[in-house]
Amino acid sequence: MKSKKGDSDLKSGILKFVKSVVFLLILGILVMKAGVFLRPMNKDADVLVDFYDMEKDSVDVALIGSSALYRFWIPPQAYEEQGFTSSMLYCAGQDVSTVPYLIEELMKTQNPDVILVENRRIVSERVQEIEKKRNQNRLNYYTQVLISGMRPSLTKYHLTDEVLKLDWGEKLEYMVPLLKYHENIYEYSMDKLIERDREDQIDNMVSLQKPTVDELEFTLYSEDKYTDDILTEKDFSMLDDIWEKAQEYGKKVVFLCMPYTSSARGQTLRAQMREYMDEKGYEYIDLTIIPDEIGLDFKTDFSDGSHANVSGAKKTTSYLAQYLMENYEIETDHSSAVQSFWSDFVSEWDKKEAKLTEQWKENCNKIQQGE
Amino acid sequence: MSVVSYLFLAFLFVSVFVYYIVPGKIQWGVLLLASLAFYGYAGIPYLILVITEALAVYVISRAMQKNLERQNEILAQADRKAARKIKNEMKAGRKRYLVAALVILIGILAVFKGTGFAVENINRVLLHLKKEPLTAVHIIAPLGISFYTFMMISYLMDLYRGKISAQKNFLKYLTYVLYFPHVTQGPIARYEETASQMFTPHKFDYDALTKGLWLMLWGFFKKLVIADRLSVFVTEVFGNSVNYRGPIFFIAAVLYSIQIYCDFSGCMDIVCGVSECFGIRLADNFIRPYFSQTLPEFWRRWHATLGAFFREYVFYPVSTSEVFLKLNTRARNRFGNTWGRNIASCLPILCVWILTGIWHGCSWNYIGWGLFHGCLICMSTMFEQPLSVLTAKLKIRTDSVVWMIFRMLRTFFLCVIGRIIFIGNGIRNSLWMLKSCIVDIGYRYHLVEDFPLNQRQWTVLALSCLILFGVSLAQELRMKQKKEGTIRDWLAEKNLVFRWIVLLTGIMFILIFGVYGSGIGVQFIYEQF
Numbered sequence: 001m002k003s004k005k006g007d008s009d010l011k012s013g014i015l016k017f018v019k020s021v022v023f024l025l026i027l028g029i030l031v032m033k034a035g036v037f038l039r040p041m042n043k044d045a046d047v048l049v050d051f052y053d054m055e056k057d058s059v060d061v062a063l064i065g066s067s068a069l070y071r072f073w074i075p076p077q078a079y080e081e082q083g084f085t086s087s088m089l090y091c092a093g094q095d096v097s098t099v100p101y102l103i104e105e106l107m108k109t110q111n112p113d114v115i116l117v118e119n120r121r122i123v124s125e126r127v128q129e130i131e132k133k134r135n136q137n138r139l140n141y142y143t144q145v146l147i148s149g150m151r152p153s154l155t156k157y158h159l160t161d162e163v164l165k166l167d168w169g170e171k172l173e174y175m176v177p178l179l180k181y182h183e184n185i186y187e188y189s190m191d192k193l194i195e196r197d198r199e200d201q202i203d204n205m206v207s208l209q210k211p212t213v214d215e216l217e218f219t220l221y222s223e224d225k226y227t228d229d230i231l232t233e234k235d236f237s238m239l240d241d242i243w244e245k246a247q248e249y250g251k252k253v254v255f256l257c258m259p260y261t262s263s264a265r266g267q268t269l270r271a272q273m274r275e276y277m278d279e280k281g282y283e284y285i286d287l288t289i290i291p292d293e294i295g296l297d298f299k300t301d302f303s304d305g306s307h308a309n310v311s312g313a314k315k316t317t318s319y320l321a322q323y324l325m326e327n328y329e330i331e332t333d334h335s336s337a338v339q340s341f342w343s344d345f346v347s348e349w350d351k352k353e354a355k356l357t358e359q360w361k362e363n364c365n366k367i368q369q370g371e
Numbered sequence: 372m373s374v375v376s377y378l379f380l381a382f383l384f385v386s387v388f389v390y391y392i393v394p395g396k397i398q399w400g401v402l403l404l405a406s407l408a409f410y411g412y413a414g415i416p417y418l419i420l421v422i423t424e425a426l427a428v429y430v431i432s433r434a435m436q437k438n439l440e441r442q443n444e445i446l447a448q449a450d451r452k453a454a455r456k457i458k459n460e461m462k463a464g465r466k467r468y469l470v471a472a473l474v475i476l477i478g479i480l481a482v483f484k485g486t487g488f489a490v491e492n493i494n495r496v497l498l499h500l501k502k503e504p505l506t507a508v509h510i511i512a513p514l515g516i517s518f519y520t521f522m523m524i525s526y527l528m529d530l531y532r533g534k535i536s537a538q539k540n541f542l543k544y545l546t547y548v549l550y551f552p553h554v555t556q557g558p559i560a561r562y563e564e565t566a567s568q569m570f571t572p573h574k575f576d577y578d579a580l581t582k583g584l585w586l587m588l589w590g591f592f593k594k595l596v597i598a599d600r601l602s603v604f605v606t607e608v609f610g611n612s613v614n615y616r617g618p619i620f621f622i623a624a625v626l627y628s629i630q631i632y633c634d635f636s637g638c639m640d641i642v643c644g645v646s647e648c649f650g651i652r653l654a655d656n657f658i659r660p661y662f663s664q665t666l667p668e669f670w671r672r673w674h675a676t677l678g679a680f681f682r683e684y685v686f687y688p689v690s691t692s693e694v695f696l697k698l699n700t701r702a703r704n705r706f707g708n709t710w711g712r713n714i715a716s717c718l719p720i721l722c723v724w725i726l727t728g729i730w731h732g733c734s735w736n737y738i739g740w741g742l743f744h745g746c747l748i749c750m751s752t753m754f755e756q757p758l759s760v761l762t763a764k765l766k767i768r769t770d771s772v773v774w775m776i777f778r779m780l781r782t783f784f785l786c787v788i789g790r791i792i793f794i795g796n797g798i799r800n801s802l803w804m805l806k807s808c809i810v811d812i813g814y815r816y817h818l819v820e821d822f823p824l825n826q827r828q829w830t831v832l833a834l835s836c837l838i839l840f841g842v843s844l845a846q847e848l849r850m851k852q853k854k855e856g857t858i859r860d861w862l863a864e865k866n867l868v869f870r871w872i873v874l875l876t877g878i879m880f881i882l883i884f885g886v887y888g889s890g891i892g893v894q895f896i897y898e899q900f
Contacts (some may be wrong), residue, residue: 016577023871030879038883041494170889182883186827 016273024309032152035177037197038184043204044091048149051089052109052200058338059110060084064102065118065256066094070208071307072258076349077314078321079342083332087112091146095139096121096238098146100245101159105150113330116256116285117242123262124233126304130229130265136227140164148177172296202345206352209310210305211359216293218261226268236276243282254283254328258316259291261298261305285323287316294319294328300364310356372411374555374641375594376886382409386578387648395572402546402569402649409551410514417513424479425548428523429541431472432530435465436537453669469531473524480520483512488733491617515555517730519548521680526562526685534564552642556635558656559676565651582859583647588877590640590840597835597887598634601626602886603823609794612804617814620804624790628783628834631790632661635674657842658850664778666747666785677730681723690719709756717749724748735798743789831884 039045061084063069075086087110089102099117106112128134141163149154152175160171173180184193239255246253255277262270270288277284287294294315296302301312308316324330334342372379390398412420421754443462446454476710486508494504526547529535538544546569555562608615608623636657646653656676663669670678689695703711721742728741762769788805796802819826846858862870 013577019867023874026871027875027878030875032883034879034883171887172377178882179888182885182888185883186825186831 013202015196031176031178032147035179035181036149037193038181039177040132040145040181040184041188042145042197044142044208045148046196046199046204047088047146048105050204050365051087051106052151052164053201054110055108055335055341057089057111057114058085058334058341060332061086061114061116061324062106062110062119063088063090063116063256064094064099064106065090065116066121067092067307068120068260069118069256071210071303071309072313072316073320074209074313074317074349075205076342076346077317077353080346082321082325084113084321084325084330085332085334085338085342091142091172093139093142093165094121094146095143096125097158097163097241098143099242100237101155101163103242103245103249103251103253104155105153108155109250114324114328115246115251115253118256118258119239119255119273120257120260122231122238123273126229126231126235126269127263127265128218132245142250143169147174148181152176153365164169169206169286170184170257175258180356202348205345209313209352209356210303210307211310211356211363213300213309213360213363214298214304215300216261216298216302216305218259218298220289221264221267223263223271225272227265229265229268230268231276234275238278239273239276239282243280250301252283254285256285258308259290259294259312260307261302285320287320299367310353314353323329357368372409374638374645375591378593381647391573391575395574396431397569398649399527399543399546402550403542406546406549406551406554410549410554413514420479420513421549422545424476424520424523426541427475428472428527429544431468432527432537432544432621433539434531435468435527438468439533455703465531467685469527471570475854476520476523480516483510483516485670485733486510498678504546515590518557518559519554521559521677522548522553522562525559525680525684527593529562530735538562538566546570550646552646553653556638556642557674557676558639558643558654559680560653564654568651572732576650578863579650580648583644585859585862585874586647587641588874588881589635590642590644591881592835592877593633593637593839595637595881596894597832597839597885598630598637599886600824600828600832600835601630601883603828604818605630605794607822609796611636612796612800615814615816616807617811617815618867620791621787621808624787624794627794628787632657633839659847661783661786662779662847663782664775666744666751667783669782669786670748677727681727685726686719686723690716695719713749713753716752720749720752721745721879723833731793732885735797736792736801739798739801740789740793743792747785761842835884 008144013259036049057363061078063073065088068092070088070090073086073088075088078084078086079185082350096117103115125134125139143159144339147156147159149157157175160166160174164170164174166174213267242253242255257270267288274284274286275280291298296308296312296315301308301315303309372382382405390401391403401584407418410421438461442458445457445461449457487510490505490508494507497504526535531536538547547560547562547566547681548554550560550565550569550734605627608619609627612620639656643653643655654676656674658672658675660669660673663672686696695718698718699712699715702714705711706714724741724745725738726741727744728738731737731740767774791804791808792798792801795804816822818824820828826831842858849857849861863875
């Protein structure tokens with residue numbers, strides 16, 4: 001009798017345990033889905049969500065960077081011209097110290113032939129600090145938005161701990177986005193939230209270019225115009241961390257800097273960076289010193305001093321895509337599903353590009369007419 | 372450590388886990404360690420103060436117990452004639468111990484809660500006399516000082532009356548005082564009800580644990596979804612009352628009545644749910660008070676343990692004291708039996724209510740609020756008979772639903788008036804707001820455009836209040852129909868799918884619509900007492 005009762009109690013206990021686990025699993029799924037649904041209404045919050053939707057191992061070239069990357073690079077154009085697929089992990093004002101974590105996240109689902117890391121922010125952050133304009137809160141905000149779409153993982157945990165340096169309660173909120181973003185249910189209309197959820201990656205990825213034009217002057221300074229400012233050990237160590245992280249996966253990282261109208265101070269620091277890269281044997285594509293070779297016209301190809309417009313992006317993409325294809329071994333065999341996706345991507349981009357180019361031409365005409 | 376924080380949930384998980392893996396005999400030790408950690412988190416100096424007070428009460432209670440045991444020893448050998456004298460002498464000795472302990476406890480409470488108020492009022496007099504005022508004093512009271520002081524007082528009073536025996540083990544006594552679910556906001560636990568549960572071994576009971584968690588969930592719903600959301604509006608109106616006029620104060624007071632109910636009863640549900648996770652049931656402190664039909668009934672249902680404390684340890688001793696018995700006799704001789712009895716019964720009621728007001732805080736608006744309720748209860752007592760006669764003459768069906776609803780609304784209305792007095796920034800501000808409700812009746816505000824809550828937040832609030840009303844009504848009807856068990860028991864009987872839908876919906880509702888998160892949390896209202 002006792003043994004039968006004991007068996008029955010054991011069975012009952014196991015059943016209750018299993019029910020509890022299943023209940024918690026269902027709850028966990030609902031909580032995670034709701035958290036992603038309520039993430040910030042900011043395009044950068046969709047970056048990782050869209051990235052996770054990419055077919056596994058379908059990305060040939062991965063690019064990581066800030067607006068100094070995504071305003072210059074057009075993935076469907078690169079695919080159309082050179083046949084390789086590419087994906088960007090980006091956010092506005094991206095903190096370079098987050099890059100090793102993004103490489104980790106990238107390698108969970110992709111196996112790119114080349115990883116490009118845009119590193120202009122190292123120089124511009126140093127310049128801003130010198131000029132006392134650096135805003136750490138703003139930097140943290142951008143990083144927080146980017147990782148709002150990140151799946152819970154040790155990578156995410158380490159990012160919140162080591163880069164954002166949050167206390168444990170805030171870390172928990174980032175790991176469970178619903179805890180952080182639940183108030184957005186009151187901030188955004190349900191229509192907008194549902195519409196955002198329905199937008200697919202392609203909609204987001206073709207919306208990164210601008211048709212605006214800012215007439216600029218570019219000066220490439222000679223060494224005698226360089227200032228006394230220096231990059232610090234911390235700046236160089238960020239490059240080392242990125243390099244080492246890529247090495248962990250057996251990947252080579254190629255550092256990249258897109259063209260912009262930098263000051264003498266910025267060009268001084270960039271020269272130091274080139275020197276460091278040469279010493280360490282890091283590969284570095286510094287497009288800031290060869291705008292003519294790319295065919296860029298600072299009077300028509302930029303929307304502001306730091307970012308190219310659609311015309312500038314097309315030229316930069318053409319140049320860089322060809323350079324990558326000629327200098328790196330990039331496999332371009334893709335499954336039919338991947339080819340179909342990229343075919344749609346190219347079509348959508350072509351439609352968008354036509355509109356943007358027309359607007360760009362109008363803006364150029366206005367400037368010429370002195371409006 | 373707030374009970375609505377992530378830290379508390381982690382703390383609770385660890386405490387419950389350790390509680391059920393240690394041998395039953397030392398489970399109370401786990402409660403003690405957890406309570407020390409919980410209270411110590413608020414500040415080690417305050418923890419030391421509580422332990423010191425508990426030690427003083429423990430020593431005195433042991434002396435009282437020894438006195439009683441000595442009395443019994445002597446009485447066993449004494450004759451009847453001497454017995455009465457011995458009893459009175461020994462009781463006088465115990466009374467001296469009791470008074471000493473009460474002086475210590477109430478003195479400490481008065482210092483922390485009353486010094487600022489006393490200095491403020493002395494300064495008013497000094498300024499009037501054109502003398503130099505004293506330096507303003509603001510002492511931060513230890514967390515839950517009112518609650519644990521009252522628990523210690525109830526322990527001593529019950530011991531004095533011979534209802535309980537003194538706890539021999541100081542650490543067990545400390546566990547009762549510091550028991551973390553009830554130390555900050557109550558309920559004010561009676562030693563005889565709680566101690567027997569605390570020191571009895573408890574086996575892990577899955578059903579009891581889940582029901583405790585369900586009760587906590589209900590508490591989180593009330594606190595996070597309703598109370599803290601309403602707080603935004605209520606704080607705006609009463610915190611900036613100079614910017615407003617008219618019936619908005621009444622509307623805000625109605626919403627404040629809902630807020631304070633959800634805040635306090637929500638906390639009670641959480642602490643009772645936490646306690647049930649350890650197999651310890653605490654007394655119900657809120658029994659759907661807004662369904663009350665009279666004010667006395669309301670005060671039996673609202674903060675029931677505080678009401679019971681004042682009834683048991685203030686009202687009955689005062690009203691049966693020699694002084695008041697003599698007063699009763701004189702009043703009857705002067706004003707006749709009926710009115711004499713009424714006057715004599717009103718004085719202790721007013722004493723209790725002034726003390727209740729002071730318990731909430733040493734401020735004239737709290738005292739005013741206490742007097743307001745005291746006067747209403749006195750009137751309710753005095754006019755009970757005449758009103759009953761009038762109701763009969765008017766042939767009003769007192770068992771009809773309409774009549775019950777009328778009485779509930781009337782009671783609620785009186786409570787709302789009391790809330791305006793309670794929440795004012797001083798008694799003058801309270802009276803000004805009451806006056807403005809009537810004289811500035813033409814003033815209008817738009818609930819969405821003029822206040823910080825948007826339309827969606829108001830919609831969620833309305834829906835949540837509807838859910839709260841529905842569940843409360845269901846529970847009230849169960850009570851009226853004398854059905855056994857609570858809504859939780861009803862839910863436990865339902866099939867798995869239904870239960871899970873209800874629970875998952877409830878949890879998601881709280882997580883999505885609740886006010887919580889880094890930098891957002893709102894303090895419990897009654898934690899300040």
